[in-house]
Structure formats: structure tokens, C-alpha cells
Amino acid sequence: MQYITGLLNIDKSLQVPVYLQIANGIICHIRQGTLKPASALPSSRALALGLKVHRNTVVAAYDELYAQSWVDVYPQKGIFIAANLPELSPRPIAESPQKLVYPNKTYFDVGDNKLSHINLQKQSTGHIIAFNEGYPDTRLAPVELMLREYRRFANYHFTSKYLLYGPEQGSENLRTELARFLGETRGLHVTPEHILITKGAQMAIYLAAQLLLNKNDTVIAADPGYCGANETFVQTGANLELVPVDEFGISLDAVEEICKKKKVKLLYVIPHHHQPTTVTLCSERRMRLLELAMKYRFAIIEDDYDYDFHYSSSPILPLASADYYGSVIYIGSFCKTIAPGIRIGFMVAPPNLISQATKMRRIIDRQGEHLLEEAMANLLKNGDITRHLKKANKLYHERRDILCNLLTRQMGEHVEFKIPDGGFAIWMKYLNGIKPKDVAEKAASMGLAVSAGQDYYYDHSRESEHIRIGFASMNFTEMEQATHILAKALKKLV
Amino acid sequence: MQYITGLLNIDKSLQVPVYLQIANGIICHIRQGTLKPASALPSSRALALGLKVHRNTVVAAYDELYAQSWVDVYPQKGIFIAANLPELSPRPIAESPQKLVYPNKTYFDVGDNKLSHINLQKQSTGHIIAFNEGYPDTRLAPVELMLREYRRFANYHFTSKYLLYGPEQGSENLRTELARFLGETRGLHVTPEHILITKGAQMAIYLAAQLLLNKNDTVIAADPGYCGANETFVQTGANLELVPVDEFGISLDAVEEICKKKKVKLLYVIPHHHQPTTVTLCSERRMRLLELAMKYRFAIIEDDYDYDFHYSSSPILPLASADYYGSVIYIGSFCKTIAPGIRIGFMVAPPNLISQATKMRRIIDRQGEHLLEEAMANLLKNGDITRHLKKANKLYHERRDILCNLLTRQMGEHVEFKIPDGGFAIWMKYLNGIKPKDVAEKAASMGLAVSAGQDYYYDHSRESEHIRIGFASMNFTEMEQATHILAKALKKLV
Structure with a gap:
């Protein structure tokens, strides 16, 4: 007994709870061989006395050891170090290498041509x-509100169903609240079945591109424009046609010129605060764009991620709110509402497109973060998002x-x-x-x-x-x- | 004053804080027109007396109204309902529709052929x-541990950098901890640059398929097998060749037969507890599979999502741990460790492949959930994951x-x-x-x-x-x- 007490160093100033310090100390000595398999451990009372800790602390340590299979408990007899230790010792299939396993190159072809134009984020360089x-x-991100929702997840009855596999289309609650929010703020009259929850606007753009573009198809975007979307279109093998942008938005004369010459499959537009020039697409051009889409039968990706942040005058209702032909795929995001690192976006489109996009999403990453989606649904429902936006x-x-x-x-x-x-x-x-x-x-x-x-x-x-x-x-x-x-x-x- | 007090109903039994009840009540009456723009509001002291609440409650309500731009504050004069109300009244681009905006079908081609084989999750049907x-x-999911990590995010100085855009390859901390964990548990000697963090194993399979398979390429998988992987391969337009599986794993004779007849690009294998038959690929077949990959120059996706759950005897080290040729793409997941709804997986491969996969990931959804990844890094670092696994x-x-x-x-x-x-x-x-x-x-x-x-x-x-x-x-x-x-x-x- 004295022996074991001497082996264990308890330091109450550490962040690690004392019971874990005791358990980990014993595990450490079992591993080193100081404590032998099948040997007896002192009673919790005796060890507690020896270590000058509360007996419940030792009981918790022994529970931990038992849960991890390091000890066996025999009623009436006491607690013993396990005869068969639970240490993981995997069987090698070949000599275990001492150096790094992977070489720098694979010997098979990775095929990087399609992706060569993509730049990854650079490390920041320590400016003041x-x-x-x-x-x-x-610093404004409503992290406290999100945490309030997350704390509710500690309650099992609430959480368990969101911890298993869930619907690929995204939380039903979130889609319901979002349909209401989009109706109130954007005049978009839609139901939850028109909505797919995505990881930010980027995934919505990717899904639309995958569904609508094949090799050599034509897609129109503005120049200067948003490179994140352009990269996505080019990766499908489609041809990008660029149109200029002036103070009222993209040039529709240029769009019509292209449509007259070739079959256009898709057009990408940022109607509020065009990236990078910040202009808003004016009402007249919006109407004409819808007419062009109808006439030349192309789909429009309306990336309206900036709708909620408009200061000078009222924002203009989305193209999608006036679209009776089903030509507009409306994309939005909460990444700017909460924070860029919190990835929640959405795609709104006719049900047949949403159903295909949902299948595509299933094979990409199965589903979104349901806990986050449920938290977001609650924040929308109780008005926290609206208050935060104001x-x-x-x-x-x-x-x-x-x-x-x-x-x-x-x-x-x-x-x-x-x-x-x-x-x-x-x-x-x-x-x-x-x-x-x-x-x-x-x-x-x-x-x-x-x-x-x-x-x-x-x-x-x-x-x-x-x-x-x-x-x-x-x-x-x-x-x-x-x-x-x-x-x-x-x-x-x- | 009496007038405003009479308009507001305070109910202290509600979950909504009293100050928000006051603020929301005032907003409601501004909207209805009962309270007019530019009219004066009572002092906080007077309203507090009238409503029988603490004065600070009214101050908080007024702060809320000011933050939301519903009131103007003039020092020395008092607080007034804003002359220009902040209500959102977007400009329509066309008559706002009263019915649903979207028709059931788009008039452009969605192109669903590639995805027709995918079944979405069915609703559960109320069995006992x-x-x-x-x-x-x-019920075992360590939600409390995750919440403990999340609570730390309430601290701004810790969190702010994880709320902005982050590295597409995933949290540096998590990749560092994971490299250590994979070394200790799987004999996989790798560095953080060999690792890409994904949304579950599914995204890793998707990325590998996108990078390695083109239309009409040949990919080998077992039958019976994992339909989630098969769907992903078929969607690329590749041809799936099926090989049988017996009590020692997939049949390598069948694999070699196929390799002799045609160029194979990729083979998919679940070495521990094959889905669905639960068999473990034996050591002899593992060695032969690596030799076949070398001889016929195909890549192997080793989907080892089940490695951490082995009971009868020791698990066998991954194929990847013996792979000096860089032919193995090792895929794993914490979806079974934490919960299926918490989507964290990883891909381990040579740096040139990881760099391509990271670019691909950037265009799919930009990045993972950094807060979750940081929480996971901490849980790995302080041994919580190992303890939970035991x-x-x-x-x-x-x-x-x-x-x-x-x-x-x-x-x-x-x-x-x-x-x-x-x-x-x-x-x-x-x-x-x-x-x-x-x-x-x-x-x-x-x-x-x-x-x-x-x-x-x-x-x-x-x-x-x-x-x-x-x-x-x-x-x-x-x-x-x-x-x-x-x-x-x-x-x-x-």
C-alpha cells in the first residue's frame, strides 16, 4: 500500500481532475511494469488515507480504471490489476517502418490539370x-447565443436524434424557419421542400455547377467577378464566358450577344454588392435578365449572400421572388451573419432540382451538421438572428x-x-x-x-x-x- | 406615460427576458402605428415605476431599441422614437406573388441520370x-466533453481566429494531434501535411473518386459491399468491377483476373469488419494486395473507419502503414467515435495527392467546421478520445x-x-x-x-x-x- 502511495504524485493545482491523476498514474505504472497483472490494489479507503484525498476521489479513479478494463473487481475479495491487460498491440502486416510511410509522390496519376488554377489560402504574414x-x-459574432443553444444539447432526450444520421436535405426545423424568414425578408414564397441546407454558399454553387454543367457547356459570369465561383465552373470542364459590369450591374447587352451566338446553360450573378465592385443590379436589368433566361432557356444562379447587409436604401427583392419559370437557383448564406467560420448556407430552387442536389450532396458528405442546423433554426425562430442583423x-x-x-x-x-x-x-x-x-x-x-x-x-x-x-x-x-x-x-x- | 405602460404586457413567467418583452412590445406598437415616429418615450425611471420593474431593465430595453435603430437618443432631451424607422421594406422588381414562387419543374434540363441510383434516407416508421x-x-456520445471545449469558445481571444476563414486542409492543431494518434494506434508514421480533414469518411471517398476516376475508368469493389462508396464511384462515370468476399476478405484472385484483362485505376477495400459481412482482411491478403497495387499500378482506398472498434483480438495494422509506394489512400472517421451526426473524418495520403484533394475541397465547401476541429484536437490531445474509446x-x-x-x-x-x-x-x-x-x-x-x-x-x-x-x-x-x-x-x- 505504502508502495503505491509513493508511486503517485497528486498535484491539486493542475487542471486535470485528481481522480484522473490517480487513474493515469496507476495506468502509467502498469504499462511500465511496476504494477504487475493480477496483483491486488489497496482498498479505496486505504488509498484515500495514504494520498490524503477524499475516498470518493479514489472510488472515481477505480471506476475509471474499471471502465477502461485496467482492473478487475471481485466482490468480497477486492480490486485487482487485470490479468489480461487491455493495451492495444496491433498485429503488423509487415515490418513497421521507422520513417515516414508516404513518399512525396504517388506513382499513379493524380490528374491535377483541372485544379491547377485554384489558389489555397496563404498564411498571414504578421502585419500590425x-x-x-x-x-x-x-467580435460581433453571436457566439453566446449559439452556445446557449448548444448547452441545450447536453440534454440527451433533446440531442440523441440529432446525433444519428439525419435527412440529407438538412434539418426540417431549419428549412421551415428559413422558408418563413425568406418570405418575410425577401418576398420569396417557398416551402421547406424548395430548400437545401448547404455548407455555406460555396457548396450550393458547387452543387448547381455539378448538376447543370458538363464538359464544353457555356456558363456566363461577370469580370471582374468572384473567383470562388469561376473556379467551380471551370473545374466541371465548362467554358466560362465573361461579361463586363458597370454601375448598374452586369451588362445584359453582352449577355444577349453571347446567347445569340451559342447555347448558354447557366449564368452566375451577385445582385447585391457585386463582388468585387459592390454595385447592385438595378430593377430594370433584373426584369430583363429574367426575360433573357426565359427566351434563351438558361438557368440563373442568383448568389445573394449579401442581401441582409444593405444600408443606403432598401434592398431590391431577389430575382427568384419574381421567377415563375423556375429558372433561378437562389443561393444565400449565414456565414456573414454569424461568422465565415460557421458554415451554413442554402439553395432555394424548384423541387426537382433540390431533389437532385440532395442526392448529390449525399455522395459528397452525407449530410450537414445537424446540431448546428438545429441551433440556427432556434435562433431564427426566436428572432435572435433578426435582432443581430439589425x-x-x-x-x-x-x-x-x-x-x-x-x-x-x-x-x-x-x-x-x-x-x-x-x-x-x-x-x-x-x-x-x-x-x-x-x-x-x-x-x-x-x-x-x-x-x-x-x-x-x-x-x-x-x-x-x-x-x-x-x-x-x-x-x-x-x-x-x-x-x-x-x-x-x-x-x-x- | 400612463398610455405606454398600458400598452405593454409584462409576464415574468415567460422564458423571454423582461427587457426584451418591453423592447418587443414597443417595436410592435411602433409597427402598428400606435407609437408615432419622432414622439418622446418616458424616462427609464418613469417607465420602470409604471411597469413595476427595476430601472436597469428599462435601460436594457432602451439600449436594445437603440441598437436596433428604433429610437434616437438626444443628450439632455431624452429618448425619442426614430424619425426614420429602420423597418425593412425592400423594393420589388415585379409584382410580389401571393402564391409559391417556384413551379415543380425547371424548364431547363437538370440531368438526373447519373444520380438515379441514389436512395435518400427514409423516414422512420414508428416501430416500438x-x-x-x-x-x-x-447515449454514450461524449457530448459533455465537446460542450466543455465549446464553452471555451465563448472567450473571444481564443475564438476569433477560428471564426474567420481558415486553412482548407483543416485545423493545424487537429492534424498534428491526429498524426500522433495515428502513429500510436496504427503504426502510421505521417506528418500533418499528409492529412486532410474531411466531413466524415464519405467526403474523403468522394474526393479520392473525383481526383482519380474519369469516365470509363475501372474501379474494383467487393460485392456484397458498401453502397455509399459504390454510388460515389458510379457517379464519376467509372465502371465498377465487383469481386466476391469470403471469410478472409475480398478475393485477390478475382482482383488479379481483372487486372490481367484491363487497366484498373482504383480499388476500394474495408480491411476491418467489411461492410456488410464484418470480416477482417487477413495479413497474407494485405501483403498480396500491396504487391498487386505495385505490379498493376492502381491506387487503393483503404476505408478503415472501424479500426478503433475491435474486440476479439488485436486489430491488424493498416495497409497504409506498410506502403512505401504511396499507393494507399487511408481513410478514417470519428463519426463512430463521437456520433454519426458529428461529421469529422480524414484522408491520409502522399502530399501531392493531399494538395490536390485540398484544392478540390476548397471548391466544394471551402473548409470544415474549425470550432469543431479545434474541439476535436483538444479531446485528442488530452486523452479524452482514447479514454472514451476504451x-x-x-x-x-x-x-x-x-x-x-x-x-x-x-x-x-x-x-x-x-x-x-x-x-x-x-x-x-x-x-x-x-x-x-x-x-x-x-x-x-x-x-x-x-x-x-x-x-x-x-x-x-x-x-x-x-x-x-x-x-x-x-x-x-x-x-x-x-x-x-x-x-x-x-x-x-x-
């Missing part, structure tokens, strides 16, 4: 401060105005921009022949990360005169500091 | 009790033995099975020409759901003599009740 491309402020809109509206003022005051003679109607960023042009790349380089040397104007055009070698400057994620002090550095960098370049 | 196909017991293994081991005993005792003359080495189910054969479909029907009429023997063979019309009977998710009482009904159903059929 950064203008991003337009992200929400994660607060965030108000704050982002203020921040937009503050940053516009700072930019005008501190570098008005070198830059030009229109105040955006909504979204998270300003599309700013450098004047006097100043190149975004040079500014980015100079600013970086002074501790500020700012866009070098890349990835806005499909032709990555094309130099942009504009950059995106995000305002939503920064508070006043941060905006002031960043603007100050940017203004100094510009002065050095002129 | 069910033998499932082999699921873990979600406990679950012990319990499932006991349950396997109990169910085998019950089946033998109560229906031994009508059924035949081998005790499975691990996993979650028994592969049981009905004797005397009893058909699974008939048993399932009879049992259903008595309140028991049990497999009708479908979906085990690629040819869905083929009738199986065997069914899978899951034991892991049921406690003793449940197993006794279910076995009792099954025995009665069998007796009625003989």
Missing part, C-alpha cells in the same frame, strides 16, 4: 494591422461612413470611390497612375496589409486599378490607424 | 424498437457477447452467424429457406424494425440470405425485447 477584402467583425447593420453602416470620411480626408486627392449601398467593403480606385501592387508593397513595409489588386479579374495577370477595402471588421481606432499608414504610403509613392 | 444496421450508441470498446464488446448469446438461445435453430471480431453488427444468415424480406415484414407487424436484406448487393434486386443486426446501440433490456419479438416472428414463419 490589415485592411481585408470585406469580412464581418467576428445591430450589425447599424454598426457596419456607421463604420462605412467613418471609413469613407477618413479616406476622403486623408487621401482624397489620390483615390476615388462611390459609397457602397451595402456589404462589407469599398471599391476604391487609385488616381494619378498609382499601382495597387506598389501601394501594397510600401504599406506592408510599414506594417499594413492591404490588397494588391489581385484575383479580381479572371485573367490573373491583369492589373486592377481598383482594390477592395473592408470596413465592417474594424473599429474606429483600427480604421484610423490603418488609414493613417495607407495615407503615408501613398505620399511616399507620389 | 429496432435492430439497426450497426450504429454506435449516441470505455465504448468494453461496453460494445459486452453487448456483442450478450446479443450473440440471446440469438443462439432464442433462435439458434433458425439462424447462423460468426461472432464478429469488432464493429457494430452481426452478419446473420437465416436457415431453412427463411427470407429476410418475410421476417422483416412479420417483425414490423409486431413492432420490430429489422433489415429486409436490401442494399447489401450492388444488384439491388438480388435477395440476400443474410442480414446485419446491430448490437452496439442497444442496452440489455432493449436487446432482450428485440430478440424476443424476432424469435416470435421467426416461429410464425417456420
Whole structure:
């Protein structure tokens, strides 16, 4: 007994509970061979006395050892180290290698041509401060509200059914609440069967592309535009046709020109706050786009992820709300509402398309996170999302105005921009022949990360005169500091 | 003042906090027009007195109204209903429809041929009790441990970086911990760069299929086998070649026959507890399979999702642990460790393949759930997963033995099975020409759901003599009740 007490070091200041320290200490000595199989352990009372801990602590430690099969319990006799130890000792199929198993290359063909255009996220490089491309402020993310919902999951009766396999189309509760939310905010009269829950807007774009595009099909997108969508279309083997975008949105004359020449399968549009130029597609063009889709029989992906963030005037109802032909696939996301890292998006479309997309989703990753989907359903139901959106809109509206003022005051003679109607960023042009790349380089040397104007055009070698400057994620002090550095960098370049 | 007090109904027994009841009541009356824009509200002290609540409650209600832009605050003057109300009133692009927006069919071609073989999950049909196909017991799911990790996310400094966009390959912490875990449990010596975190094993299978298979390529799988993988291969347009499976695993003679006749690109194998027959691929076949892969230059998907649940003897180290040629793509999952609804899986492969798979993943859904991945990393790091696996293994081991005993005792003359080495189910054969479909029907009429023997063979019309009977998710009482009904159903059929 004395012997075992001496083997165990208890440190109550550690985060590891004392009973686990005792259990782990005993396991450690069984592994090392200090404690032999089938040998007796002291009674919980005796060990508790020896270790100066409460007897229940030792009982918990012994329970843990029993649950892990390290000890056997014989009524009337006592507790013994297991005769057959539970240690995992897998049988090798060949000599176990001492070095890394995998070589750098496979000897079979991975076939990387289709994916060569995709850039992965770069590591951030330790600037003091950064203008991003337009992200929400994660400090506002309603994490506490989500946690409140998650805490309810600790209750088994509520949770168990969401821990098994669930419907591939997404939580029924969430689709019901979302149908209501879309009706109230967007005039979209749909039922839960029109909705598929996805991992962010990106998965919805991927599913639509997989279902509608084959090799050599034609798909139309704007340039400059959203590279995340373009990558997805190109990967299917489809041909991307690019149309210009002006202050009222994408050019429909250019779209019709293409339709006259070839069969178009799909058109991709961001109607609110086009990425990257932030313009809103005007009502007249919306009507004409629907007519073109009807006339030339193409499908429209309406990526309206930014609808909920509109400041200057009212947002315009989605194309989908006026679509009687079933040509519009409406895509949205809560990634900007909660946080980019919380991946919940959705696709709204006619039931035959949703049913195919659901099957496709099944083979991709089976289903979404049901716990997260249920939490989201509750937050929508009890109005938390609406309340959060109002607060965030108000704050982002203020921040937009503050940053516009700072930019005008501190570098008005070198830059030009229109105040955006909504979204998270300003599309700013450098004047006097100043190149975004040079500014980015100079600013970086002074501790500020700012866009070098890349990835806005499909032709990555094309130099942009504009950059995106995000305002939503920064508070006043941060905006002031960043603007100050940017203004100094510009002065050095002129 | 009296007027406003009379408009608001406070009910302290409701779950909605009182301050929100006040704020929502005021919003409601602004919307209805009872409270006019630009009109004054009573001071917080006066309203608190009138409503008989603490003054801070009214202050919180007013803060809420201000945050939502329903009121303006003028220092020295007081609080007023906003002159410009924040209500959302989007501009329509056309007459807003009163009926459902979407028709049942799109007028463009959805192209459903590739997906017609996929069945979506059916709604459960209200049986009293069910033998499932082999699921873990979600009542054991370490939800409390996950919640403990999630609670830490309430702390902003910890969380903010995981709420933004993150690395597409998955959490660096999780890949580091997983590399260690795979080394300790599977003799797999790999680094984090060999690992891609996925949404369950299914996404890893999908990614591998997308990268390696083109139309008309040949892929080999076992029959009976796992339909979730077969669906994924067929969807790429590849040809599926089926090989039989016996008590030592898939037939390698059959594999070599196919390799001699045509170029094989990929082979799919479940080495531990083959789905559905539960057999383990023996060491000799493992060595020969690696040699065949080398000789005929095909890739192997080793779907080892069941490795951690082995009871009878030690598990055999993965094919991947002996693979110096980089031919094995090793796939695993924590969906059975935590719960099927918590989707975390992984792919382990040479870096060039992982880099392509990561790009592919970026266009599918951008990234995984970083909060979940960080929680998982911590649970692996502090040993919680290992402890949970030990406990679950012990319990499932006991349950396997109990169910085998019950089946033998109560229906031994009508059924035949081998005790499975691990996993979650028994592969049981009905004797005397009893058909699974008939048993399932009879049992259903008595309140028991049990497999009708479908979906085990690629040819869905083929009738199986065997069914899978899951034991892991049921406690003793449940197993006794279910076995009792099954025995009665069998007796009625003989």
C-alpha cells in the first residue's frame, strides 16, 4: 500500500481532475511494469488515507480504471490489476517502418490539370494591422447565443436524434424557419421542400455547377467577378464566358450577344454588392435578365449572400421572388451573419432540382451538421438572428461612413470611390497612375496589409486599378490607424 | 406615460427576458402605428415605476431599441422614437406573388441520370424498437466533453481566429494531434501535411473518386459491399468491377483476373469488419494486395473507419502503414467515435495527392467546421478520445457477447452467424429457406424494425440470405425485447 502511495504524485493545482491523476498514474505504472497483472490494489479507503484525498476521489479513479478494463473487481475479495491487460498491440502486416510511410509522390496519376488554377489560402504574414477584402467583425459574432443553444444539447432526450444520421436535405426545423424568414425578408414564397441546407454558399454553387454543367457547356459570369465561383465552373470542364459590369450591374447587352451566338446553360450573378465592385443590379436589368433566361432557356444562379447587409436604401427583392419559370437557383448564406467560420448556407430552387442536389450532396458528405442546423433554426425562430442583423447593420453602416470620411480626408486627392449601398467593403480606385501592387508593397513595409489588386479579374495577370477595402471588421481606432499608414504610403509613392 | 405602460404586457413567467418583452412590445406598437415616429418615450425611471420593474431593465430595453435603430437618443432631451424607422421594406422588381414562387419543374434540363441510383434516407416508421444496421450508441456520445471545449469558445481571444476563414486542409492543431494518434494506434508514421480533414469518411471517398476516376475508368469493389462508396464511384462515370468476399476478405484472385484483362485505376477495400459481412482482411491478403497495387499500378482506398472498434483480438495494422509506394489512400472517421451526426473524418495520403484533394475541397465547401476541429484536437490531445474509446470498446464488446448469446438461445435453430471480431453488427444468415424480406415484414407487424436484406448487393434486386443486426446501440433490456419479438416472428414463419 505504502508502495503505491509513493508511486503517485497528486498535484491539486493542475487542471486535470485528481481522480484522473490517480487513474493515469496507476495506468502509467502498469504499462511500465511496476504494477504487475493480477496483483491486488489497496482498498479505496486505504488509498484515500495514504494520498490524503477524499475516498470518493479514489472510488472515481477505480471506476475509471474499471471502465477502461485496467482492473478487475471481485466482490468480497477486492480490486485487482487485470490479468489480461487491455493495451492495444496491433498485429503488423509487415515490418513497421521507422520513417515516414508516404513518399512525396504517388506513382499513379493524380490528374491535377483541372485544379491547377485554384489558389489555397496563404498564411498571414504578421502585419500590425490589415485592411481585408470585406469580412464581418467576428467580435460581433453571436457566439453566446449559439452556445446557449448548444448547452441545450447536453440534454440527451433533446440531442440523441440529432446525433444519428439525419435527412440529407438538412434539418426540417431549419428549412421551415428559413422558408418563413425568406418570405418575410425577401418576398420569396417557398416551402421547406424548395430548400437545401448547404455548407455555406460555396457548396450550393458547387452543387448547381455539378448538376447543370458538363464538359464544353457555356456558363456566363461577370469580370471582374468572384473567383470562388469561376473556379467551380471551370473545374466541371465548362467554358466560362465573361461579361463586363458597370454601375448598374452586369451588362445584359453582352449577355444577349453571347446567347445569340451559342447555347448558354447557366449564368452566375451577385445582385447585391457585386463582388468585387459592390454595385447592385438595378430593377430594370433584373426584369430583363429574367426575360433573357426565359427566351434563351438558361438557368440563373442568383448568389445573394449579401442581401441582409444593405444600408443606403432598401434592398431590391431577389430575382427568384419574381421567377415563375423556375429558372433561378437562389443561393444565400449565414456565414456573414454569424461568422465565415460557421458554415451554413442554402439553395432555394424548384423541387426537382433540390431533389437532385440532395442526392448529390449525399455522395459528397452525407449530410450537414445537424446540431448546428438545429441551433440556427432556434435562433431564427426566436428572432435572435433578426435582432443581430439589425445591430450589425447599424454598426457596419456607421463604420462605412467613418471609413469613407477618413479616406476622403486623408487621401482624397489620390483615390476615388462611390459609397457602397451595402456589404462589407469599398471599391476604391487609385488616381494619378498609382499601382495597387506598389501601394501594397510600401504599406506592408510599414506594417499594413492591404490588397494588391489581385484575383479580381479572371485573367490573373491583369492589373486592377481598383482594390477592395473592408470596413465592417474594424473599429474606429483600427480604421484610423490603418488609414493613417495607407495615407503615408501613398505620399511616399507620389 | 400612463398610455405606454398600458400598452405593454409584462409576464415574468415567460422564458423571454423582461427587457426584451418591453423592447418587443414597443417595436410592435411602433409597427402598428400606435407609437408615432419622432414622439418622446418616458424616462427609464418613469417607465420602470409604471411597469413595476427595476430601472436597469428599462435601460436594457432602451439600449436594445437603440441598437436596433428604433429610437434616437438626444443628450439632455431624452429618448425619442426614430424619425426614420429602420423597418425593412425592400423594393420589388415585379409584382410580389401571393402564391409559391417556384413551379415543380425547371424548364431547363437538370440531368438526373447519373444520380438515379441514389436512395435518400427514409423516414422512420414508428416501430416500438429496432435492430439497426450497426450504429454506435449516441447515449454514450461524449457530448459533455465537446460542450466543455465549446464553452471555451465563448472567450473571444481564443475564438476569433477560428471564426474567420481558415486553412482548407483543416485545423493545424487537429492534424498534428491526429498524426500522433495515428502513429500510436496504427503504426502510421505521417506528418500533418499528409492529412486532410474531411466531413466524415464519405467526403474523403468522394474526393479520392473525383481526383482519380474519369469516365470509363475501372474501379474494383467487393460485392456484397458498401453502397455509399459504390454510388460515389458510379457517379464519376467509372465502371465498377465487383469481386466476391469470403471469410478472409475480398478475393485477390478475382482482383488479379481483372487486372490481367484491363487497366484498373482504383480499388476500394474495408480491411476491418467489411461492410456488410464484418470480416477482417487477413495479413497474407494485405501483403498480396500491396504487391498487386505495385505490379498493376492502381491506387487503393483503404476505408478503415472501424479500426478503433475491435474486440476479439488485436486489430491488424493498416495497409497504409506498410506502403512505401504511396499507393494507399487511408481513410478514417470519428463519426463512430463521437456520433454519426458529428461529421469529422480524414484522408491520409502522399502530399501531392493531399494538395490536390485540398484544392478540390476548397471548391466544394471551402473548409470544415474549425470550432469543431479545434474541439476535436483538444479531446485528442488530452486523452479524452482514447479514454472514451476504451470505455465504448468494453461496453460494445459486452453487448456483442450478450446479443450473440440471446440469438443462439432464442433462435439458434433458425439462424447462423460468426461472432464478429469488432464493429457494430452481426452478419446473420437465416436457415431453412427463411427470407429476410418475410421476417422483416412479420417483425414490423409486431413492432420490430429489422433489415429486409436490401442494399447489401450492388444488384439491388438480388435477395440476400443474410442480414446485419446491430448490437452496439442497444442496452440489455432493449436487446432482450428485440430478440424476443424476432424469435416470435421467426416461429410464425417456420
